[in-house]
Amino acid sequence: MYMKKLIPFLLLLLLAAQADAQRRSKRKKKREPAPVEVVDTIPAYKPAMIRLKLHETVDADQKTLLASDGKGDALLKVSADEQVNAAVSDAATKRVDWLQYEIETDPTMDQRLKANYLSGLSEILQHIKTGWRRGEVDAAYLPQIIATYKKCIEADRNRQSIAPVIRFLPYDIAYTAILPRVFKDNVGYKDTKDLLLLKLSERYPQKTFASLRTNPESPYADSLIRIMAHKYPQQLYDYAQANNKLSYKIQNIEDDALIKSIVDMARSDNKSGQFYFPFLDLISSGKLTIKDIDAVKNDPVKYFRLLVKTQIEYSKRASEGDTAIGYRSLLGKLEQKAKDEFVAPINGLHERPDAIRFRAIQPLSAEELYYVAVLTNGLIYTSSYTNGVYPLMMRKAGNKGDALLKNLNFDHYRKFISQAASYNTLKNFLGTFSDKEDTKKLMTSFVSNLEKTEGLEDGVDVADSYASVYETLPELAGQMLKDVKENLDRNKQAGNKKGVAIYSILNNLFLSADSSNHIDLTKELHIPPVYDISFNTLANEKGEVISQVFFYGDQDGRNIFNGFLNMFNPSSWKIDRSNKQWVVIKSTKGNPVSIYANRPLNELKGEDDKAQRALNAYLEEHDLFPTVTIHRGHSYYAPTTIDYMSPSSKLVFMGSCGGFNLIDSILRKSEDAHIIASKQIGKTAINKPFFLLLTEKLRTGKDIEWIPFWKEFKGRANVPGFEDYIPPYKNLGAIFIKAYKKETGETDI
Template sequence: MHKYFYFFCFFLFSIHSGFGQHSDSMPTIPAMRQLHHEYIVRSWEAIRANTARIVPIAEEDLRSADKIIFQLRSFIEKSELIDNNGKYTWLRGVNEILTGYLNNSNVNRPSPTSIVKLLETYQTAMQKQLKGESIAPLMQFLDLESAGLFAENIGLVKNVGIIEVKDSIVVKQCIRNPDRILPILVKSPATASAESLIIQAAFRNPEELYSYAAAPNPLGKKIQSVNHPFVKIVAQLALTSTGRMYFPFLDQLYTGKLKMDSITRFVGNDTSSGYYSLLVKTRIDYASRMQAGDTPMAAKVLIAKLKSKGIELYINEINALHDENNPAIRFKIISRLSPQELYYLAVTGEEELYTSSYVNGVYPRIFSGMKVPRADSILKWVNYDYYKKFIKIAAAYNKLDDFLAKMDKQDAEKLMKGFVNGLEKTNSLEDAVDVADSYASIYNPSLKKLMLNQVRAELNRCTEINSKRGKVIYELLETIFSSLEPNNKIDLSAKLGIMPVYELPNQMLKDESNGRVVMQQFFYGDKDGMVIFNAFLNRFRNPNWKITRKSQWVEVSSRKGVPITIFANLPLDETEDLDTQSQDSLIAYLNEQQLHPSVVIHRGHSYYLNQTVHKMPSSAKLVLLGSCGGYQRLNEVLQIAPGAHIISSKQIGTGVINQGLINVISEDIRLGKNLKWPNLWNNLAVRFSGSAREKFDDYVPPHKNLGAIFITAFQSSMQQEF
């Protein structure tokens, strides 16, 4: 670096001396070249005229650049080293540098080379070209775009170092875009730095290297030829049909902890538990290393494979047997899994597991498989990997108190403090939302107090270190948690500056164009779907409502009070996908008529919930997820309909409770009442008894959906901040 710098300075001195010999005056310019000089003058004037809106140029630099341009033009005309044709070429070259600078300046580029440095470097490059020397050493002083101007400049394209120049440009592109090294190399596979760049790409994204290594093109061949142990492993796997099955173990293969043969015996029979078991053991090892600050390669690939294999081998089967009453039959497939394997089945498959699959199957079997059923033991065995996720899942299914009771009190307190700590350090809000949701699921007063105190301690810490993100997160959590204590009399809506939390105004549900409240229900065509659909219609067979049947849906409209129309697709035969078609037909009709549902209701089992969420309109102000595990989908719903009030169940959703909610909500809306959640909820609670009351208690009303409230408040706070 230093020798290039002194070399550069020497050439600047010599070139300025050389150019200075011709700078006192401009020789007479032949008529045939006057236009080329005029082009240079116009380009320079365009740069001067645009300095206010592009990259600013100081007045001193403008004068220096003006002088250099004059020197270049004079030198070209006076130089005896340049023949007549060469003078045309070099004049065009100067103009290309100026127009290139102007074009680059009009685009927001990082760290652009100044106009003075660019022109000085071009002076040096011209002299080196005239002497037959390489201009490649000069490229290190230029940004990517400026170096590109030199590589394409008409006066320099035949330079002896032009290949090296282009190689340096490829390197600059890769430095600026480290995640796009291989896409860049596809266009320049023969570049001199290709091998070192391929090695960098291998460690950044082994999966991408795998894809490129298998391609029958020059870059694929280049990757296969690289003599580096890690690249060779990936390249070798790329040529096999089962290569991706080895990918989760790349780090172990590279470090020699695993041999290819120890994986191969499971790859041929990857439906066996052996492959899944090896994934779990490898992940536990990775978790230990990550705690020590190490970053195992392809760790995300391993987690993705753990999830996909867990779903494929186990979750799909126990979910499919949800109607099987004999647990020995339903959960036979997971009966031989170790506690650690069941733990990872839960934390990686939370979105796929049915409520009953987790509550009656996976969770209890974690502890039944232990000689001494202690919660802290399983966490130690997995090196506390994803422990916050496990706590969140346990809380969502009302198993957190049970989980914490399986360890000593002081250990439980330490665990929950760790659960609350450092929420501002992640790039997402997932951990903070998990904390908010979990707090609402804790019934132990001392544990709730501990979490609130820890939130306050973390707020003080973030205040001391001036972490704005941390302060916002913990201030919101402190406010939300405190609001659950009636004596505090905290109005979350007013305090957090968000939409009403404790009530949903009737006016907010009405369509602005016609004042009508539009409700949409999603039904599915299984046996249960047809039963609850008929029960729904029977409830509205009274003088206050009118039922209109269409070919794909029904419309239930109010005859009195606030105009309401409830649209519900027919639960047609799911085996022929007719229920999906009826939903799509209804959605198309609503869009065509510009009807925007403000109330959306999911009626069906949890395995249909994903379809409802994906089809849900963004106009929703109230969402009832009337199925098992609806509480797990709050974040997805809020991404589609920000600020929506959500009713969901942590465990089992039932038709009786769902219909009871729909009855009360639709009637209050028809009568013009605001939906006041605390009162509405208390009035509903007394209507249920026995097992129905227990299931109702698992439903979470909007004013207690702490995760949803947190997300809405955080987004509002960030908008106000910026």
């Protein structure tokens, strides 16, 4: 057996890690596209009649893949890098064509294998097309995938193991290349499954348990469970609850104290494990008992209080270099409780008197209210924050913002400052500091050392805050700009490429706030236009604009849907209501515009979700690629819209879109999307004028120039709440993410 000859587990895992690390290191510099090979014309050949249909299927798959970027031409645009696009397009056309020819004309290959390999090629193309549309596959790997598939064919037809072919390849390439069913009969198929499991555990460690569930008999299962249990204790808890082979394997590990504690919680008779799990570190160290948690778990305020107390303790430990076990689970539970127990009720009562609306948050302390605010950023309504949570927090803090932050160990302080700037309370908050020098120190810290933070969220918080600071605290804005320039110089001297990228972008964003600087962000940041989006960008090769609107089946969704349909003037639009799951609205005058909207069917039965899936399948089957995506629903539905939206989307209206995480998710799905967001619940008096103006611009074939568009939009919808809508050119957080990805070539950030 080939696997018996493999080097031991840890060394193999190290090699896999090294291979993927080298790949990611190259990508951080800027992804190097696969070379475009100059190939001669493929010799004329005639496929055997028995395989003609298979060749036609591959040809059709090539065409649909090329069209999946919304343009039915010979160029597949998967990146802002034209070299990458050229290499991918070459792979989707010439390299696939050559492989078809080589399979068909190989005299040493039997008829069965030829058919299977052609079917496998079709499987790969379909997987890339579908996965790329869903944001699950990086189509830029296509050249390497086709080359690897060809090598696997050579090994397989010679009855050799395909495991050596993929041993040192990155997971994404290896997985797709051996996806075809034909390789399941390969002598080394079991070995490749084990190799893929190792590669996945390094590349996507958060998916390891899910993969182990389908491969619990892997010789590496026990070792991976032990490693991943300490990284993802919440996942271990979830899988230990089940009654399957993986769960039994987890339960049989008795010499790891952490795993044993988690299993005991997961398998407890009283089904209260989820209440205990966030306190795993304290329970395992004996600082907290199950009895202590039982005493408060059924009281929302007392349980939230214990969560906050623990979070403050964990944050202090983190500042001293000690990371608590399961700290992410604690934060997740804290966020869930803040949303469900406090923010959802006060948001839902936005039309009721404040005395009734904010009753639920009255028992909370200043520290507890702080976490209610920062952990629901993007979900909490403007009025919930400015009229309820913030003033109550400050009153309970004795109007001493500096003391409050110290009590909290400055946990999530960048998020709090960004949020306060967004809701125009930052000036008030900083004004409560007893020492004004501390204000300057805080804001200098806010801007500094972003290159040392994980991901980009802190950088986005800084970017998002500046516009408000510039308008309300001009002196502080000047200090922030000065601090950014000093950090830029510091990173240049240190040769820190991440830091140089972050601060170069922030410097341009900050300078652009002053129109007298004449900063063109598109030019300075080398990103697609942010001030306008052309009609041709939104239209497909037929000149038609495809839009998709997502509705949800709660009562509000049904009301909104009916109002939405009534917007369209019959003299210019017609509505096709023939389908039970969606409607189609088409222009009858001007340029062709088609708007596909799922019906807001019964949410409790999951029928709205089924309708969205069915509509997506229809659009995909008919090669209809939406370039305009509109979310019409509460913010807690936004993740579903993002999951289902097409990567061909160029203009995305999200309403209240949930802050950094969801904006980042949108840009992962469609890296150049223009995002319109709101900090408040969507209002018909604002949304309706927006949709009418947008659809008329599209129907008349006009480019969308955001500055005059927004001026016209404001003239039609100048009502309270309008200021909470943010046009794409003012969404500095989104621009920051786009620019960083463009500058560094990174995709995983």
